[in-house]
Amino acid sequence: MTESRWSLRTRITALSAATAILLALIAAGAAVVAVNNRRAVNDVFNRIAPLRTSSDTLVTALLNEETGVRGYAANGGEADLTPYEDGRHQQQQLTDQLNSGLGDQPDVLAKLRTAEDAIADWQATVAEPVIARVRAGDRSGAQRLIDDDARAKFDRVRTALSDLQAAVLRLRDAAVSQLTRNSDRIVQLLVAAALVVIAAGILLAVLLRYLVTSPVSRLAREIRRVAAGEYQHQVGTDGPAEVAALARDVDGMRRKIVNDLAEVEAARAAVEEARQRLEQQAEELARSNRDLEQFAYVASHDLQEPLRKVASFCQLLQRRYEGQLDERADQYIGFAVDGAQRMQRLINDLLAFSRIGRMASGFTDVDLNAVMAETVSQHEATLERTGGEVTWGPLPVVRGEEALLAALIGNLVSNSLKFRRPDAPPRVHVSAVRVGDDWEISCRDNGIGIEPEFGDKVFVIFQRLHVKGAYPGTGIGLAIAKKIVEYHGGRIWLAPSTGPGAEIRFTLPVEGPAELPVSPAPAGIAGEISAADASPSKETIP
Numbered sequence: 001m002t003e004s005r006w007s008l009r010t011r012i013t014a015l016s017a018a019t020a021i022l023l024a025l026i027a028a029g030a031a032v033v034a035v036n037n038r039r040a041v042n043d044v045f046n047r048i049a050p051l052r053t054s055s056d057t058l059v060t061a062l063l064n065e066e067t068g069v070r071g072y073a074a075n076g077g078e079a080d081l082t083p084y085e086d087g088r089h090q091q092q093q094l095t096d097q098l099n100s101g102l103g104d105q106p107d108v109l110a111k112l113r114t115a116e117d118a119i120a121d122w123q124a125t126v127a128e129p130v131i132a133r134v135r136a137g138d139r140s141g142a143q144r145l146i147d148d149d150a151r152a153k154f155d156r157v158r159t160a161l162s163d164l165q166a167a168v169l170r171l172r173d174a175a176v177s178q179l180t181r182n183s184d185r186i187v188q189l190l191v192a193a194a195l196v197v198i199a200a201g202i203l204l205a206v207l208l209r210y211l212v213t214s215p216v217s218r219l220a221r222e223i224r225r226v227a228a229g230e231y232q233h234q235v236g237t238d239g240p241a242e243v244a245a246l247a248r249d250v251d252g253m254r255r256k257i258v259n260d261l262a263e264v265e266a267a268r269a270a271v272e273e274a275r276q277r278l279e280q281q282a283e284e285l286a287r288s289n290r291d292l293e294q295f296a297y298v299a300s301h302d303l304q305e306p307l308r309k310v311a312s313f314c315q316l317l318q319r320r321y322e323g324q325l326d327e328r329a330d331q332y333i334g335f336a337v338d339g340a341q342r343m344q345r346l347i348n349d350l351l352a353f354s355r356i357g358r359m360a361s362g363f364t365d366v367d368l369n370a371v372m373a374e375t376v377s378q379h380e381a382t383l384e385r386t387g388g389e390v391t392w393g394p395l396p397v398v399r400g401e402e403a404l405l406a407a408l409i410g411n412l413v414s415n416s417l418k419f420r421r422p423d424a425p426p427r428v429h430v431s432a433v434r435v436g437d438d439w440e441i442s443c444r445d446n447g448i449g450i451e452p453e454f455g456d457k458v459f460v461i462f463q464r465l466h467v468k469g470a471y472p473g474t475g476i477g478l479a480i481a482k483k484i485v486e487y488h489g490g491r492i493w494l495a496p497s498t499g500p501g502a503e504i505r506f507t508l509p510v511e512g513p514a515e516l517p518v519s520p521a522p523a524g525i526a527g528e529i530s531a532a533d534a535s536p537s538k539e540t541i542p
Contacts, residue, residue: 018200068085372395411481428444
């Protein structure tokens with residue numbers, strides 16, 4: 001790649017500077033010619049034209065003087081002398097104007113002096129003697145003075161005035177010629193400026209073609225080769241420094257793209273390998289799900305039947321032989337009955353847990369106020385027996401499966417009622433607030449509470465914080481609640497307690513109305529709800 005030492009900016013700057021200098025010189029010459037032309041125009045119109053008019057008027061004034069003298073000599077009336085007197089007054093003014101206007105023209109001024117001498121000679125030798133004789137009463141003598149010699153003297157006046165007019169005309173012609181030459185020079189300078197601009201434009205076009213268009217076209221061809229897939233082809237071109245720098249930048253970008261492509265290929269291979277592993281894991285997961293479904297089927301049918309037989313015969317033994325055997329035998333039979341019944345509850349709870357999210361009925365708008373009211377109606381007897389109450393504030397309308405949400409709220413309320421303090425009737429309050437894009441719903445009670453260090457453990461399936469005889473249930477209630485909340489896109493946690501009892505909070509996405517009802521839902525009494533005959537539990541430490 002050949003790089004010119006002169007950059008494109010330097011070349012264009014040099015061309016622009018040369019063009020500007022030539023145009024400045026032409027403009028300076030045009031200004032000088034314009035000043036001279038203005039001076040010539042001013043000379044023609046303001047000085048020479050009045051001079052010519054004055055010379056022509058002077059001839060007319062002298063003719064009036066000669067006419068007045070002849071008329072006065074012939075008639076003798078003073079009125080006949082008026083043209084002469086007016087002519088002399090006008091003559092004086094015109095000669096003064098001519099003298100002031102011809103101060104820088106000695107040749108023409110000499111013609112004016114000759115004409116003035118001839119006029120003065122005619123006035124002194126002809127006009128004034130004629131007027132004097134007429135006024136003396138000698139009109140005939142006055143007429144005799146107007147002879148051939150007088151006419152010859154007036155002819156000399158005419159000749160001198162004609163020479164003066166010719167000189168003034170020549171002066172005017174010279175000024176007009178100068179004005180014409182100046183105008184021609186201005187036109188020539190304008191043509192020269194136009195030629196300079198045209199030449200500069202042509203030179204600039206050639207310069208741009210040679211230094212910009214051609215190198216850029218070659219660079220574009222190089223880039224197209226790379227774009228066509230020749231990523232290892234080095235991009236380069238000749239031309240000015242700017243184009244060469246652009247070619248280097250493009251080649252640097254090509255090298256960066258080649259490196260990125262290599263990384264992308266490596267990443268693609270890794271992604272493909274990960275995809276294959278994910279497919280294998282998905283196949284294994286599907287196979288595991290099928291096995292789990294088969295296990296659920298076996299648990300719900302094959303395992304239930306022998307359990308029912310064991311429980312039934314154990315209960316028959318208990319009813320028939322209770323009191324007939326020793327006390328230890330009755331205790332063993334009670335253990336067998338309790339174990340069989342507990343196994344049935346565990347199987348049912350496990351089936352209920354596994355069905356969450358698999359047997360979906362579709363999301364609908366669920367009014368949690370109606371869910372709470374239904375919970376109240378189901379547990380009136382339990383709360384009347386314990387003297388407890390369940391209250392709730394305004395609750396939102398959310399999107400979800402109504403049966404699962406009813407099981408969720410029912411489990412939380414049931415746990416609050418089950419894990420009550422023996423010295424106080426249970427009190428449960430459910431409320432909701434808007435937090436960003438979620439509804440945050442709280443279930444607060446006055447029960448035995450949960451220690452903060454067990455906040456995560458209570459949501460693990462079959463985890464109990466009490467001995468199995470202390471409280472009924474299998475330890476799956478809050479695990480079911482956690483799975484229902486996560487199935488609906490929320491989360492559940494144990495809130496820090498500020499007083500007696502515990503507070504469970506969970507979130508649900510805001511997909512319905514963004515505002516809570518204006519009027520709170522009425523307070524009510526609630527009882528226990530379970531899913532699939534499960535006994536929900538709230539595992540706490542007394």
